[in-house]
Amino acid sequence: MSFAALFMLLIIAQTSQGLTWFNAHRRCPKGWSWFSGHCYFFSKEKATIKDAITKCAYAVEGGRLAEVGGPREDKWLKLQIKIRGMNRVWMGASDISDEGKFLKLSNAKSIKYTNWGKGQPDDYKTEDCVELLDRGTWNDRNCVYKDFFICEQA
Structure with missing residues (x-):
């Protein structure tokens, strides 16, 4: 399994919301922290x-x-x-x-x-x-x- 595929599985496994976590994290303004x-x-x-x-x-x-x-x-x-x-x-x-x-x-x-x-x-x-x-x-x-x-x- 490639690193990219493993990374995506890890993200999906760590949240019940799937890729929502990844997308929400990327939308935080610079200098802001993401949580839940x-x-x-x-x-x-x-x-x-x-x-x-x-x-x-x-x-x-x-x-x-x-x-x-x-x-x-x-x-x-x-x-x-x-x-x-x-x-x-x-x-x-x-x-x-x-x-x-x-x-x-x-x-x-x-x-x-x-x-x-x-x-x-x-x-x-x-x-x-x-x-x-x-x-x-x-x-x-x-x-x-x-x-x-x-x-x-x-």
């Missing part, structure tokens, strides 16, 4: 959540702050921020419109998966935005602070 059908950009600068939302939207068509859909994605993002030396990053969720009811920033739908740290969310000093900490848990934080951020493109 999505492209991610990890900022090198800190910004308020408002500025982070704007930067993600302008970075690429369909860009938004990362919205964690499940434990696998959450674990991968935690690993990525640890590798990059980021201690906290903004995520695309907030309860600013209704205290205690966290919604996705992209479409105002309820978030289904959460990974809050012990005692969180606590709304200490009006904390309405969500950040991922390098220890892997989530925290609510005042939206005016500057954090690193992760952009996502589906």
Whole structure:
């Protein structure tokens, strides 16, 4: 079997989506990372959540702050921020419109998966935005602070 044929079989075997994985990976913009059908950009600068939302939207068509859909994605993002030396990053969720009811920033739908740290969310000093900490848990934080951020493109 040729190397090319073996390579294609390996790609097909490693994903239930077949060549979709290969094509999705090739569509990520330069400087972005691929994971499970999505492209991610990890900022090198800190910004308020408002500025982070704007930067993600302008970075690429369909860009938004990362919205964690499940434990696998959450674990991968935690690993990525640890590798990059980021201690906290903004995520695309907030309860600013209704205290205690966290919604996705992209479409105002309820978030289904959460990974809050012990005692969180606590709304200490009006904390309405969500950040991922390098220890892997989530925290609510005042939206005016500057954090690193992760952009996502589906």
